[in-house]
Amino acid sequence: MLTLCYARNTISLATHIALEEVGADYATRRLDFSVNEQRGEAYLAVNPKGRVPSLITDRGILTETPAMLAFVAQSYPAANLAPLGDPFAFAQVQSFNAYICATVHVAHAHRMRGYRWTDDEGAIEAMKRFAPRSVGGCFELIETQMFKGPWVMGETYTICDPYLFTVAQWIEGDGVDAAALPRVTDHRRRMAERPAVRRALQQELS
Amino acid sequence: MLTLCYARNTISLATHIALEEVGADYATRRLDFSVNEQRGEAYLAVNPKGRVPSLITDRGILTETPAMLAFVAQSYPAANLAPLGDPFAFAQVQSFNAYICATVHVAHAHRMRGYRWTDDEGAIEAMKRFAPRSVGGCFELIETQMFKGPWVMGETYTICDPYLFTVAQWIEGDGVDAAALPRVTDHRRRMAERPAVRRALQQELS
Numbered sequence: 001m002l003t004l005c006y007a008r009n010t011i012s013l014a015t016h017i018a019l020e021e022v023g024a025d026y027a028t029r030r031l032d033f034s035v036n037e038q039r040g041e042a043y044l045a046v047n048p049k050g051r052v053p054s055l056i057t058d059r060g061i062l063t064e065t066p067a068m069l070a071f072v073a074q075s076y077p078a079a080n081l082a083p084l085g086d087p088f089a090f091a092q093v094q095s096f097n098a099y100i101c102a103t104v105h106v107a108h109a110h111r112m113r114g115y116r117w118t119d120d121e122g123a124i125e126a127m128k129r130f131a132p133r134s135v136g137g138c139f140e141l142i143e144t145q146m147f148k149g150p151w152v153m154g155e156t157y158t159i160c161d162p163y164l165f166t167v168a169q170w171i172e173g174d175g176v177d178a179a180a181l182p183r184v185t186d187h188r189r190r191m192a193e194r195p196a197v198r199r200a201l202q203q204e205l206s
Numbered sequence: 207m208l209t210l211c212y213a214r215n216t217i218s219l220a221t222h223i224a225l226e227e228v229g230a231d232y233a234t235r236r237l238d239f240s241v242n243e244q245r246g247e248a249y250l251a252v253n254p255k256g257r258v259p260s261l262i263t264d265r266g267i268l269t270e271t272p273a274m275l276a277f278v279a280q281s282y283p284a285a286n287l288a289p290l291g292d293p294f295a296f297a298q299v300q301s302f303n304a305y306i307c308a309t310v311h312v313a314h315a316h317r318m319r320g321y322r323w324t325d326d327e328g329a330i331e332a333m334k335r336f337a338p339r340s341v342g343g344c345f346e347l348i349e350t351q352m353f354k355g356p357w358v359m360g361e362t363y364t365i366c367d368p369y370l371f372t373v374a375q376w377i378e379g380d381g382v383d384a385a386a387l388p389r390v391t392d393h394r395r396r397m398a399e400r401p402a403v404r405r406a407l408q409q410e411l412s
Contacts, residue, residue, distance in 0.1 A: 048347060048351045049305075049309075049347065057294060059294045060294070060298075062294070062297050062298070062301055063301050063305075064300070064301040064304035064305060064308075065304070066272065066300060066304045067297045067298075067300035067301035067303075067304050068297065068301075070293075070296070070297060070300055071293050071294065071296070071297035071300075074293035074296065074297075075293045087276075087277050087280035087281045088263060088265045088266070088268070088277065090276070090277070090280065091268050091273045091274065091276060091277035091280075092266075092268070092273075094270070094272060094273035094276055094277075095268055095269050095270040095273035095274075097273075098270035098271070098272045098273050098304070098307055098308075099255075099269075099270060101304055101307065101308045102270070102304075102307045102308040102311070102312060103255075105308070106308060106312050107322075107323065110323045110324075116313075116340065117313065117316045117323075117333050117336055117340055118316075118329070118332045118333050118335075118336045119332075119336060120328075120329070120332035120335075120336075122326075122328060122329065122332070123324070123326070123328065123329035123332035123333065126324045126325075126326035126328070126329035127323055127324050127329065129324075129326075130323055130324045130325060130326075134322065134323055141254060141255065145254045
């Protein structure tokens, strides 16, 4: 049995969608960021990093979205969410996900959580102002170079797709011109129609 | 045949060590950051992100250290650099590496490359000043919670070890008190004695 610890409007949606895509038997536990529940003692015992998502399994707790997405794909091979038998193709999937994790999500976080990298209020404001450029640059690279279409990796839907969809929810908020990203926004629209995505969103927003 | 594109004193060392550990047949191509070669036209054709490392393979180019480390482990299973047959244990390895990639390395980068997230000179200076705290916090978590010992994942050496070793090279430069990290620094010392690590370093620094 798996339990996904998540919060609304966060990166945990990617893993939530993947669990729905594979038909996993799982429960959810919602963290309330508005009262900083992720920094509370009870949750820090689950994940000392104080972040979401965490995946509670019978063998222990997993954190970090790229690791959890690969775990879901490997644990439910019949769902074919990653090219598990091909190290090069699997590395391409993982490379895309590492870019989302360490570059795209990080650029976005400078608008929301600049306090991670400075305690200077002026610097935090400067980071916020720059988010349209840094996040925009990431999405331009995805749009023009990385996205193969119709899915991230081409003809086959993979664990890259829920991850891109999740960060693509935030582009308007980050001040990025969505109209300049026709392939990314078309992907976002098609993702939103998938039953697994609808179920995950309905559960998180209910 | 593999070709590793690297630069001295960068994160590419982690993959370089992994290639040495598995006995891979590979060539290297050194990029000169002092003349910004990573942003030159020739290299951008290899990696449009303008970063190192890149791994040129017969099937295409791979980027992003966590993806490349898993690729090396999966391509050379006899070297046993990751628990390939166990999705949960593999996810633990990947979770550690995602933390290095998206949190530790990113915190470090705020001392070196703050221009990624702002164009405000004062904010860049503020980020530099904060690096001892942000990087220090990461290493405190590794020291007290994540590092199992004697290797990152416990008794077995994995692709986590060269990755931790590489970012642990930078702690003094980041203003972190190494004396407060006895397990991390002991690991660093033992890593430096491994033949594969010596070979990779000798090649990079020659």
